[in-house]
Amino acid sequence: MEGGKKVLAVVVLLVVIVGAVGLILKNTKDRNAPPTPIMKQPIELIDAETGELMTRSLQEWKDGGMQENRYKNPNTGKYTMAEPIKCYSCSEVIPMPLLPNVDPNTTPPEDMPRLSDERTAKKNAARCPKCGGPVFRSLGP
Numbered sequence: 613m614e615g616g617k618k619v620l621a622v623v624v625l626l627v628v629i630v631g632a633v634g635l636i637l638k639n640t641k642d643r644n645a646p647p648t649p650i651m652k653q654p655i656e657l658i659d660a661e662t663g664e665l666m667t668r669s670l671q672e673w674k675d676g677g678m679q680e681n682r683y684k685n686p687n688t689g690k691y692t693m694a695e696p697i698k699c700y701s702c703s704e705v706i707p708m709p710l711l712p713n714v715d716p717n718t719t720p721p722e723d724m725p726r727l728s729d730e731r732t733a734k735k736n737a738a739r740c741p742k743c744g745g746p747v748f749r750s751l752g753p
């Protein structure tokens with residue numbers, strides 16, 4: 613009788629453990645489920661001329677091509693689609709101003725300080741098309 617109870621207890625314990633492990637594995641699997649492929653992810657861009665917001669997949673934006681960091685607006689055929697950002701002054705959604713690219717991977721090290729300064733100066737000079745105020749919080753002098 614005693615032995616039978618013990619076996620039953622062990623079996624119940626095993627079932628609980630297997631169940632718990634299964635649950636953990638399932639959760640891990642769900643969390644590691646492949647995300648939407650990057651090229652299919654919807655990206656919202658804003659037209660720098662009209663302020664129109666448009667959502668397309670990254671693939672569709674790339675297919676349209678890019679000039680000077682602006683994607684092509686499929687309706688107007690102009691390269692005016694920019695990353696939307698929030699204006700520091702009025703919190704409205706506005707197009708990201710054009711700034712010099714400072715990429716440590718592609719920029720020669722000797723050009724980095726000059727380009728960084730240029731970028732900071734352009735950021736400080738950027739004015740919002742909606743409120744006319746500074747787009748970014750002032751960085752440095």
Ligand SMILES: [Zn+2]
Pocket residue numbers: 699700701702703704740741742743744745
């Ligand atoms: Zn503004």
